[in-house]
Amino acid sequence: MFDAREPIIVEFPLRGEWHSPNTPGTKIPSHGTNRFGSRYACDFIQVDWERKGWPAYRVSLAQYLLFGVPLDEYYCWGQDVYAPCDGIIVQAEDGYQERTRTKLLSDMSNAYKNARYFNPKKDDIQSVAGNYIIIECGDNVYVGLVHLQTGSIQVSVGQRVKKGDVIGRVGHSGNSFAPHLHFQLMDSSDVAIANGLPFAFEQYELFKNGTWEKVKNGIPTNKDRIRF
Numbered sequence: 173m174f175d176a177r178e179p180i181i182v183e184f185p186l187r188g189e190w191h192s193p194n195t196p197g198t199k200i201p202s203h204g205t206n207r208f209g210s211r212y213a214c215d216f217i218q219v220d221w222e223r224k225g226w227p228a229y230r231v232s233l234a235q236y237l238l239f240g241v242p243l244d245e246y247y248c249w250g251q252d253v254y255a256p257c258d259g260i261i262v263q264a265e266d267g268y269q270e271r272t273r274t275k276l277l278s279d280m281s282n283a284y285k286n287a288r289y290f291n292p293k294k295d296d297i298q299s300v301a302g303n304y305i306i307i308e309c310g311d312n313v314y315v316g317l318v319h320l321q322t323g324s325i326q327v328s329v330g331q332r333v334k335k336g337d338v339i340g341r342v343g344h345s346g347n348s349f350a351p352h353l354h355f356q357l358m359d360s361s362d363v364a365i366a367n368g369l370p371f372a373f374e375q376y377e378l379f380k381n382g383t384w385e386k387v388k389n390g391i392p393t394n395k396d397r398i399r400f
Contacts, residue, residue: 180313180357180386181389182256183335184400186342190216190248191226191398197368197391208300209316209358211368214391216342216353218247221397228350229274240275243344249351250324251342253317255333259309262361266303266325270344279349302345306361307333313369314361318354319346376400 196202196212203210219226227233228248229241233286243249303320305327321343325332344351358366372391377384379397392398 175247177370179236179370179389180310181253181374182309182315182357183254184376185254185317185355186216186353187254187400188251189218189221189395189397189399190220192216192392192396193394194225195392195394199392203367206368207275208363209356209360209366209368210251210354212370213354213356213368216248216355217395218251220247228352236274237276238275239352241271242273243351245266246274246344246351247344248353249344250321252338253305253320253340253353255307255335255337255339255356256315257307259307259333260314261305261327261329261331261333261339261362262308262314263304263306264325264327265301265330266320266323268302268322268345270302270322274350276349288294300347301363302348303340303343304346305339306363308361312359314358314366316356316358318355318356319343319352320347321345328374332333372383373400 191212194202194215201211202213212272217228219228228246230245231241301318303322304318309313309315321341322345324341329341342351357369357371359369362365372389375388376398380389
């Protein structure tokens with residue numbers, strides 16, 4: 173029922189080169205669930221395209237698996253996040269502490285518990301979303317920017333923003349395996365009951381056969397190297 177509507181066109185919310193490991197360009201629902209308005213959500217990370225497996229961190233795979241990785245060893249942690257549309261801030265929640273490093277097993281356990289047992293009636297949505305911003309950018313159209321860096325949110329409820337304004341930074345708060353930006357459009361500002369809405373990015377560039385090609389009104393796949 174949700175797939176019938178045309179994608180809503182928004183601006184890409186980051187700058188530089190990015191990769192989307194979870195994207196509706198590859199599968200829907202992109203995160204394996206329609207809960208929390210996430211049917212069409214994208215995750216964005218930065219990776220080292222020259223290293224095997226495209227790691228998102230500077231350390232070795234062995235260190236990642238054995239000891240975890242401090243957040244500042246991730247390429248995308250702390251990168252600026254930009255408003256993807258003109259609109260009004262309807263929610264801006266900061267102050268949820270990030271874990272200081274990623275640890276694969278405990279992060280997986282945390283994710284499983286949240287996915288399985290989270291109850292929106294009694295549990296704090298920040299345990300899933302961490303620090304987040306929701307922008308109303310049209311009639312019943314809301315953008316969610318999730319897992320932001322603690323203390324980085326630069327907007328407040330009721331504030332008008334313009335497309336391209338810096339509003340926060342990429343972080344690792346809430347239900348997050350590693351620093352990344354989780355980005356979604358929804359039909360409600362209440363994440364607990366929202367349905368996800370399809371969207372596309374007005375423009376970005378795709379690295380293909382050794383050159384950068386312009387893409388208009390597109391959505392990346394989980395194999396794409398893109399930049400804006």
